[in-house]
Amino acid sequence: MKEGQIMHTAEKEYIKIQNKLQKKIEIQNNIDIHAIKRVAGIDLAYWNAENKEYAVCCIVVxxxxxxxxxxxxxxxxxxxxxxxxxxxxxxxxxxILETIKKLDTLPDLFMFDGNGYLHPRHMGIATHASFYLNKPTIGVAKKYYKIEETDYIMPPNEKNAYTDIVIKGEVYGRVLRTQKNVRPVFISVGNFIDLHTATTIVCDYVNSESHIPMPTRLADMETHKIRRMQEPTDNLSKRSD
Known part of the structure:
Protein backbone atom coordinates (compact mmCIF):
# COMPACT_ATOMS: atom_id res chain seq x y z
CA MET A 1 0.00 0.00 0.00
CA LYS A 2 1.40 3.42 -0.98
CA GLU A 3 2.03 6.16 1.56
CA GLY A 4 -0.91 8.24 0.33
CA GLN A 5 -3.26 5.28 0.65
CA ILE A 6 -1.98 4.55 4.15
CA MET A 7 -2.62 8.14 5.24
CA HIS A 8 -6.11 8.08 3.71
CA THR A 9 -6.93 4.86 5.54
CA ALA A 10 -5.57 6.28 8.80
CA GLU A 11 -7.55 9.50 8.37
CA LYS A 12 -10.79 7.58 7.86
CA GLU A 13 -10.13 5.56 11.03
CA TYR A 14 -9.20 8.68 13.02
CA ILE A 15 -12.35 10.52 11.94
CA LYS A 16 -14.42 7.49 12.87
CA ILE A 17 -12.94 7.61 16.39
CA GLN A 18 -13.51 11.36 16.63
CA ASN A 19 -17.15 11.06 15.59
CA LYS A 20 -17.68 8.40 18.24
CA LEU A 21 -16.08 10.49 21.00
CA GLN A 22 -17.88 13.65 19.89
CA LYS A 23 -21.15 12.26 21.21
CA LYS A 24 -19.68 12.21 24.72
CA ILE A 25 -18.57 15.85 24.88
CA GLU A 26 -20.01 17.81 27.81
CA ILE A 27 -19.79 21.57 27.29
CA GLN A 28 -21.79 22.50 30.34
CA ASN A 29 -19.92 23.59 33.44
CA ASN A 30 -18.78 20.64 35.56
CA ILE A 31 -16.31 22.41 37.82
CA ASP A 32 -16.43 24.70 40.84
CA ILE A 33 -14.15 27.54 39.83
CA HIS A 34 -13.53 28.39 43.51
CA ALA A 35 -12.37 24.84 44.26
CA ILE A 36 -9.59 24.80 41.64
CA LYS A 37 -6.22 24.29 43.32
CA ARG A 38 -3.91 23.55 40.41
CA VAL A 39 -3.96 24.35 36.70
CA ALA A 40 -1.65 22.79 34.12
CA GLY A 41 -0.49 24.18 30.80
CA ILE A 42 0.45 21.78 27.99
CA ASP A 43 2.42 22.41 24.80
CA LEU A 44 4.48 20.44 22.29
CA ALA A 45 7.23 21.27 19.83
CA TYR A 46 8.78 19.24 17.00
CA TRP A 47 12.10 18.89 15.22
CA ASN A 48 13.70 16.63 12.61
CA ALA A 49 16.95 14.70 12.91
CA GLU A 50 18.38 12.07 10.56
CA ASN A 51 15.14 11.88 8.58
CA LYS A 52 13.09 11.22 11.69
CA GLU A 53 10.64 13.46 13.51
CA TYR A 54 10.81 14.05 17.25
CA ALA A 55 8.79 16.05 19.74
CA VAL A 56 8.87 17.26 23.30
CA CYS A 57 5.80 17.69 25.47
CA CYS A 58 6.02 20.09 28.41
CA ILE A 59 3.53 20.42 31.24
CA VAL A 60 3.80 23.28 33.70
CA VAL A 61 1.55 23.22 36.78
CA ILE A 96 1.09 14.02 26.44
CA LEU A 97 -0.06 10.98 28.42
CA GLU A 98 3.55 9.93 29.00
CA THR A 99 4.32 13.36 30.44
CA ILE A 100 1.22 13.35 32.64
CA LYS A 101 2.40 10.11 34.23
CA LYS A 102 5.42 12.02 35.54
CA LEU A 103 3.34 14.57 37.45
CA ASP A 104 3.40 14.31 41.24
CA THR A 105 -0.29 15.22 41.48
CA LEU A 106 -3.06 15.46 38.89
CA PRO A 107 -4.15 19.10 38.32
CA ASP A 108 -7.81 20.10 38.55
CA LEU A 109 -7.83 21.61 35.07
CA PHE A 110 -5.69 21.38 31.93
CA MET A 111 -5.09 24.27 29.53
CA PHE A 112 -3.79 23.34 26.07
CA ASP A 113 -1.87 25.40 23.54
CA GLY A 114 -4.32 24.46 20.80
CA ASN A 115 -8.00 24.03 20.09
CA GLY A 116 -10.81 22.04 21.63
CA TYR A 117 -14.40 22.48 20.46
CA LEU A 118 -13.12 24.87 17.77
CA HIS A 119 -12.59 22.04 15.31
CA PRO A 120 -14.54 20.62 12.33
CA ARG A 121 -15.72 17.70 14.50
CA HIS A 122 -15.32 19.49 17.86
CA MET A 123 -12.36 17.21 18.58
CA GLY A 124 -9.28 19.38 18.91
CA ILE A 125 -6.49 18.22 21.20
CA ALA A 126 -8.02 19.84 24.32
CA THR A 127 -11.24 17.88 23.79
CA HIS A 128 -9.70 14.61 22.65
CA ALA A 129 -7.25 14.51 25.56
CA SER A 130 -10.04 15.13 28.08
CA PHE A 131 -11.37 11.61 27.63
CA TYR A 132 -8.06 10.27 28.96
CA LEU A 133 -7.61 12.90 31.68
CA ASN A 134 -11.18 12.92 33.02
CA LYS A 135 -10.65 16.54 33.99
CA PRO A 136 -11.99 19.84 32.60
CA THR A 137 -9.92 21.12 29.69
CA ILE A 138 -9.57 24.41 27.80
CA GLY A 139 -8.07 25.12 24.39
CA VAL A 140 -6.13 28.38 23.95
CA ALA A 141 -4.79 28.84 20.43
CA LYS A 142 -2.58 31.66 19.21
CA LYS A 143 -3.75 31.25 15.60
CA TYR A 144 -7.22 30.89 14.15
CA TYR A 145 -8.16 27.45 12.85
CA LYS A 146 -10.56 28.39 10.06
CA ILE A 147 -13.61 26.15 9.73
CA GLU A 148 -16.29 26.17 7.03
CA GLU A 149 -14.62 29.26 5.51
CA THR A 150 -15.90 31.23 8.51
CA ASP A 151 -13.89 34.31 9.44
CA TYR A 152 -13.86 35.66 12.96
CA ILE A 153 -14.90 39.15 14.05
CA MET A 154 -12.12 41.09 15.74
CA PRO A 155 -13.13 42.12 19.28
CA PRO A 156 -12.89 45.76 20.43
CA ASN A 157 -9.46 46.98 21.48
CA GLU A 158 -10.20 46.62 25.16
CA LYS A 159 -8.96 44.27 27.87
CA ASN A 160 -11.03 41.04 28.02
CA ALA A 161 -13.19 42.07 25.06
CA TYR A 162 -14.38 39.16 22.95
CA THR A 163 -16.51 38.01 20.05
CA ASP A 164 -17.88 34.52 19.57
CA ILE A 165 -17.06 32.30 16.61
CA VAL A 166 -20.41 31.12 15.30
CA ILE A 167 -20.62 28.52 12.54
CA LYS A 168 -24.01 27.51 11.18
CA GLY A 169 -25.70 28.91 14.26
CA GLU A 170 -23.46 27.13 16.76
CA VAL A 171 -20.81 28.75 18.97
CA TYR A 172 -17.53 26.95 18.34
CA GLY A 173 -15.23 29.22 20.30
CA ARG A 174 -14.34 32.76 21.28
CA VAL A 175 -11.91 35.44 20.08
CA LEU A 176 -10.52 37.01 23.25
CA ARG A 177 -8.36 40.10 23.54
CA THR A 178 -6.73 39.54 26.90
CA GLN A 179 -5.15 43.01 27.02
CA LYS A 180 -5.46 46.27 25.16
CA ASN A 181 -3.29 46.67 22.04
CA VAL A 182 -2.44 42.96 21.74
CA ARG A 183 -3.36 40.21 19.32
CA PRO A 184 -6.33 38.10 20.40
CA VAL A 185 -6.21 34.45 21.38
CA PHE A 186 -8.78 31.86 20.40
CA ILE A 187 -10.57 30.16 23.27
CA SER A 188 -12.63 27.00 23.06
CA VAL A 189 -13.85 24.57 25.65
CA GLY A 190 -12.24 21.19 25.74
CA ASN A 191 -14.65 19.21 27.84
CA PHE A 192 -16.53 19.29 31.17
CA ILE A 193 -16.61 23.11 31.21
CA ASP A 194 -18.59 25.92 29.58
CA LEU A 195 -17.22 28.76 27.49
CA HIS A 196 -17.98 31.47 30.05
CA THR A 197 -16.06 29.66 32.80
CA ALA A 198 -13.20 28.86 30.41
CA THR A 199 -12.94 32.54 29.46
CA THR A 200 -12.96 33.63 33.12
CA ILE A 201 -10.13 31.24 33.96
CA VAL A 202 -8.03 32.27 30.96
CA CYS A 203 -8.41 35.97 31.85
CA ASP A 204 -7.42 35.22 35.44
CA TYR A 205 -4.14 33.70 34.24
CA VAL A 206 -3.01 36.60 32.05
CA ASN A 207 -0.49 39.02 33.52
CA SER A 208 1.41 42.07 32.28
CA GLU A 209 4.19 39.96 30.78
CA SER A 210 2.17 38.43 27.97
CA HIS A 211 -1.27 38.26 26.35
CA ILE A 212 -1.05 34.44 26.57
CA PRO A 213 -2.29 32.81 29.82
CA MET A 214 0.57 31.80 32.09
CA PRO A 215 0.11 27.98 32.01
CA THR A 216 0.40 27.63 28.23
CA ARG A 217 2.91 30.46 27.93
CA LEU A 218 5.28 28.80 30.40
CA ALA A 219 4.79 25.41 28.77
CA ASP A 220 5.56 26.98 25.39
CA MET A 221 8.74 28.54 26.77
CA GLU A 222 9.84 25.17 28.14
CA THR A 223 9.30 23.44 24.78
CA HIS A 224 11.46 26.06 23.07
CA LYS A 225 14.23 25.62 25.62
CA ILE A 226 14.28 21.84 25.52
CA ARG A 227 13.90 21.68 21.76
CA ARG A 228 16.95 23.91 21.29
CA MET A 229 18.95 21.61 23.55
CA GLN A 230 17.98 18.64 21.41
CA GLU A 231 18.27 20.23 17.97
CA PRO A 232 20.44 23.37 17.84
CA THR A 233 19.91 23.94 14.10
CA ASP A 234 17.33 25.82 12.06
CA ASN A 235 15.45 22.61 11.32
CA LEU A 236 12.75 23.26 13.92
CA SER A 237 9.00 23.35 13.73
CA LYS A 238 5.96 24.05 15.83
CA ARG A 239 2.56 22.41 15.61
CA SER A 240 0.51 22.96 12.50
CA ASP A 241 -2.99 23.42 13.94
Missing amino acids: LENESKQVVESKHALGMIDVPYIPGCLAFRELPL
Whole structure:
Protein backbone atom coordinates (compact mmCIF):
# COMPACT_ATOMS: atom_id res chain seq x y z
CA MET A 1 0.00 0.00 0.00
CA LYS A 2 1.40 3.42 -0.98
CA GLU A 3 2.03 6.16 1.56
CA GLY A 4 -0.91 8.24 0.33
CA GLN A 5 -3.26 5.28 0.65
CA ILE A 6 -1.98 4.55 4.15
CA MET A 7 -2.62 8.14 5.24
CA HIS A 8 -6.11 8.08 3.71
CA THR A 9 -6.93 4.86 5.54
CA ALA A 10 -5.57 6.28 8.80
CA GLU A 11 -7.55 9.50 8.37
CA LYS A 12 -10.79 7.58 7.86
CA GLU A 13 -10.13 5.56 11.03
CA TYR A 14 -9.20 8.68 13.02
CA ILE A 15 -12.35 10.52 11.94
CA LYS A 16 -14.42 7.49 12.87
CA ILE A 17 -12.94 7.61 16.39
CA GLN A 18 -13.51 11.36 16.63
CA ASN A 19 -17.15 11.06 15.59
CA LYS A 20 -17.68 8.40 18.24
CA LEU A 21 -16.08 10.49 21.00
CA GLN A 22 -17.88 13.65 19.89
CA LYS A 23 -21.15 12.26 21.21
CA LYS A 24 -19.68 12.21 24.72
CA ILE A 25 -18.57 15.85 24.88
CA GLU A 26 -20.01 17.81 27.81
CA ILE A 27 -19.79 21.57 27.29
CA GLN A 28 -21.79 22.50 30.34
CA ASN A 29 -19.92 23.59 33.44
CA ASN A 30 -18.78 20.64 35.56
CA ILE A 31 -16.31 22.41 37.82
CA ASP A 32 -16.43 24.70 40.84
CA ILE A 33 -14.15 27.54 39.83
CA HIS A 34 -13.53 28.39 43.51
CA ALA A 35 -12.37 24.84 44.26
CA ILE A 36 -9.59 24.80 41.64
CA LYS A 37 -6.22 24.29 43.32
CA ARG A 38 -3.91 23.55 40.41
CA VAL A 39 -3.96 24.35 36.70
CA ALA A 40 -1.65 22.79 34.12
CA GLY A 41 -0.49 24.18 30.80
CA ILE A 42 0.45 21.78 27.99
CA ASP A 43 2.42 22.41 24.80
CA LEU A 44 4.48 20.44 22.29
CA ALA A 45 7.23 21.27 19.83
CA TYR A 46 8.78 19.24 17.00
CA TRP A 47 12.10 18.89 15.22
CA ASN A 48 13.70 16.63 12.61
CA ALA A 49 16.95 14.70 12.91
CA GLU A 50 18.38 12.07 10.56
CA ASN A 51 15.14 11.88 8.58
CA LYS A 52 13.09 11.22 11.69
CA GLU A 53 10.64 13.46 13.51
CA TYR A 54 10.81 14.05 17.25
CA ALA A 55 8.79 16.05 19.74
CA VAL A 56 8.87 17.26 23.30
CA CYS A 57 5.80 17.69 25.47
CA CYS A 58 6.02 20.09 28.41
CA ILE A 59 3.53 20.42 31.24
CA VAL A 60 3.80 23.28 33.70
CA VAL A 61 1.55 23.22 36.78
CA LEU A 62 0.62 26.37 38.67
CA GLU A 63 -0.97 26.80 42.08
CA ASN A 64 -4.25 28.54 41.35
CA GLU A 65 -4.28 31.09 44.16
CA SER A 66 -0.66 32.23 44.07
CA LYS A 67 -0.09 31.57 40.34
CA GLN A 68 3.30 30.10 41.26
CA VAL A 69 4.81 27.14 39.42
CA VAL A 70 4.65 24.01 41.56
CA GLU A 71 6.08 21.53 39.08
CA SER A 72 7.25 21.19 35.50
CA LYS A 73 7.67 17.92 33.61
CA HIS A 74 8.52 16.95 30.06
CA ALA A 75 8.87 13.91 27.85
CA LEU A 76 10.72 13.38 24.57
CA GLY A 77 9.85 10.91 21.86
CA MET A 78 9.96 10.01 18.21
CA ILE A 79 6.76 10.76 16.27
CA ASP A 80 5.65 8.07 13.83
CA VAL A 81 2.08 9.27 13.21
CA PRO A 82 1.95 11.51 10.10
CA TYR A 83 0.40 14.95 10.26
CA ILE A 84 -3.18 14.87 9.00
CA PRO A 85 -5.20 18.13 9.23
CA GLY A 86 -7.89 17.83 11.87
CA CYS A 87 -6.29 14.74 13.42
CA LEU A 88 -3.47 16.34 15.39
CA ALA A 89 -4.41 14.59 18.63
CA PHE A 90 -3.36 11.21 17.31
CA ARG A 91 0.19 12.53 16.95
CA GLU A 92 0.31 14.25 20.31
CA LEU A 93 -1.68 12.16 22.77
CA PRO A 94 0.92 9.41 23.41
CA LEU A 95 3.57 11.94 24.44
CA ILE A 96 1.09 14.02 26.44
CA LEU A 97 -0.06 10.98 28.42
CA GLU A 98 3.55 9.93 29.00
CA THR A 99 4.32 13.36 30.44
CA ILE A 100 1.22 13.35 32.64
CA LYS A 101 2.40 10.11 34.23
CA LYS A 102 5.42 12.02 35.54
CA LEU A 103 3.34 14.57 37.45
CA ASP A 104 3.40 14.31 41.24
CA THR A 105 -0.29 15.22 41.48
CA LEU A 106 -3.06 15.46 38.89
CA PRO A 107 -4.15 19.10 38.32
CA ASP A 108 -7.81 20.10 38.55
CA LEU A 109 -7.83 21.61 35.07
CA PHE A 110 -5.69 21.38 31.93
CA MET A 111 -5.09 24.27 29.53
CA PHE A 112 -3.79 23.34 26.07
CA ASP A 113 -1.87 25.40 23.54
CA GLY A 114 -4.32 24.46 20.80
CA ASN A 115 -8.00 24.03 20.09
CA GLY A 116 -10.81 22.04 21.63
CA TYR A 117 -14.40 22.48 20.46
CA LEU A 118 -13.12 24.87 17.77
CA HIS A 119 -12.59 22.04 15.31
CA PRO A 120 -14.54 20.62 12.33
CA ARG A 121 -15.72 17.70 14.50
CA HIS A 122 -15.32 19.49 17.86
CA MET A 123 -12.36 17.21 18.58
CA GLY A 124 -9.28 19.38 18.91
CA ILE A 125 -6.49 18.22 21.20
CA ALA A 126 -8.02 19.84 24.32
CA THR A 127 -11.24 17.88 23.79
CA HIS A 128 -9.70 14.61 22.65
CA ALA A 129 -7.25 14.51 25.56
CA SER A 130 -10.04 15.13 28.08
CA PHE A 131 -11.37 11.61 27.63
CA TYR A 132 -8.06 10.27 28.96
CA LEU A 133 -7.61 12.90 31.68
CA ASN A 134 -11.18 12.92 33.02
CA LYS A 135 -10.65 16.54 33.99
CA PRO A 136 -11.99 19.84 32.60
CA THR A 137 -9.92 21.12 29.69
CA ILE A 138 -9.57 24.41 27.80
CA GLY A 139 -8.07 25.12 24.39
CA VAL A 140 -6.13 28.38 23.95
CA ALA A 141 -4.79 28.84 20.43
CA LYS A 142 -2.58 31.66 19.21
CA LYS A 143 -3.75 31.25 15.60
CA TYR A 144 -7.22 30.89 14.15
CA TYR A 145 -8.16 27.45 12.85
CA LYS A 146 -10.56 28.39 10.06
CA ILE A 147 -13.61 26.15 9.73
CA GLU A 148 -16.29 26.17 7.03
CA GLU A 149 -14.62 29.26 5.51
CA THR A 150 -15.90 31.23 8.51
CA ASP A 151 -13.89 34.31 9.44
CA TYR A 152 -13.86 35.66 12.96
CA ILE A 153 -14.90 39.15 14.05
CA MET A 154 -12.12 41.09 15.74
CA PRO A 155 -13.13 42.12 19.28
CA PRO A 156 -12.89 45.76 20.43
CA ASN A 157 -9.46 46.98 21.48
CA GLU A 158 -10.20 46.62 25.16
CA LYS A 159 -8.96 44.27 27.87
CA ASN A 160 -11.03 41.04 28.02
CA ALA A 161 -13.19 42.07 25.06
CA TYR A 162 -14.38 39.16 22.95
CA THR A 163 -16.51 38.01 20.05
CA ASP A 164 -17.88 34.52 19.57
CA ILE A 165 -17.06 32.30 16.61
CA VAL A 166 -20.41 31.12 15.30
CA ILE A 167 -20.62 28.52 12.54
CA LYS A 168 -24.01 27.51 11.18
CA GLY A 169 -25.70 28.91 14.26
CA GLU A 170 -23.46 27.13 16.76
CA VAL A 171 -20.81 28.75 18.97
CA TYR A 172 -17.53 26.95 18.34
CA GLY A 173 -15.23 29.22 20.30
CA ARG A 174 -14.34 32.76 21.28
CA VAL A 175 -11.91 35.44 20.08
CA LEU A 176 -10.52 37.01 23.25
CA ARG A 177 -8.36 40.10 23.54
CA THR A 178 -6.73 39.54 26.90
CA GLN A 179 -5.15 43.01 27.02
CA LYS A 180 -5.46 46.27 25.16
CA ASN A 181 -3.29 46.67 22.04
CA VAL A 182 -2.44 42.96 21.74
CA ARG A 183 -3.36 40.21 19.32
CA PRO A 184 -6.33 38.10 20.40
CA VAL A 185 -6.21 34.45 21.38
CA PHE A 186 -8.78 31.86 20.40
CA ILE A 187 -10.57 30.16 23.27
CA SER A 188 -12.63 27.00 23.06
CA VAL A 189 -13.85 24.57 25.65
CA GLY A 190 -12.24 21.19 25.74
CA ASN A 191 -14.65 19.21 27.84
CA PHE A 192 -16.53 19.29 31.17
CA ILE A 193 -16.61 23.11 31.21
CA ASP A 194 -18.59 25.92 29.58
CA LEU A 195 -17.22 28.76 27.49
CA HIS A 196 -17.98 31.47 30.05
CA THR A 197 -16.06 29.66 32.80
CA ALA A 198 -13.20 28.86 30.41
CA THR A 199 -12.94 32.54 29.46
CA THR A 200 -12.96 33.63 33.12
CA ILE A 201 -10.13 31.24 33.96
CA VAL A 202 -8.03 32.27 30.96
CA CYS A 203 -8.41 35.97 31.85
CA ASP A 204 -7.42 35.22 35.44
CA TYR A 205 -4.14 33.70 34.24
CA VAL A 206 -3.01 36.60 32.05
CA ASN A 207 -0.49 39.02 33.52
CA SER A 208 1.41 42.07 32.28
CA GLU A 209 4.19 39.96 30.78
CA SER A 210 2.17 38.43 27.97
CA HIS A 211 -1.27 38.26 26.35
CA ILE A 212 -1.05 34.44 26.57
CA PRO A 213 -2.29 32.81 29.82
CA MET A 214 0.57 31.80 32.09
CA PRO A 215 0.11 27.98 32.01
CA THR A 216 0.40 27.63 28.23
CA ARG A 217 2.91 30.46 27.93
CA LEU A 218 5.28 28.80 30.40
CA ALA A 219 4.79 25.41 28.77
CA ASP A 220 5.56 26.98 25.39
CA MET A 221 8.74 28.54 26.77
CA GLU A 222 9.84 25.17 28.14
CA THR A 223 9.30 23.44 24.78
CA HIS A 224 11.46 26.06 23.07
CA LYS A 225 14.23 25.62 25.62
CA ILE A 226 14.28 21.84 25.52
CA ARG A 227 13.90 21.68 21.76
CA ARG A 228 16.95 23.91 21.29
CA MET A 229 18.95 21.61 23.55
CA GLN A 230 17.98 18.64 21.41
CA GLU A 231 18.27 20.23 17.97
CA PRO A 232 20.44 23.37 17.84
CA THR A 233 19.91 23.94 14.10
CA ASP A 234 17.33 25.82 12.06
CA ASN A 235 15.45 22.61 11.32
CA LEU A 236 12.75 23.26 13.92
CA SER A 237 9.00 23.35 13.73
CA LYS A 238 5.96 24.05 15.83
CA ARG A 239 2.56 22.41 15.61
CA SER A 240 0.51 22.96 12.50
CA ASP A 241 -2.99 23.42 13.94
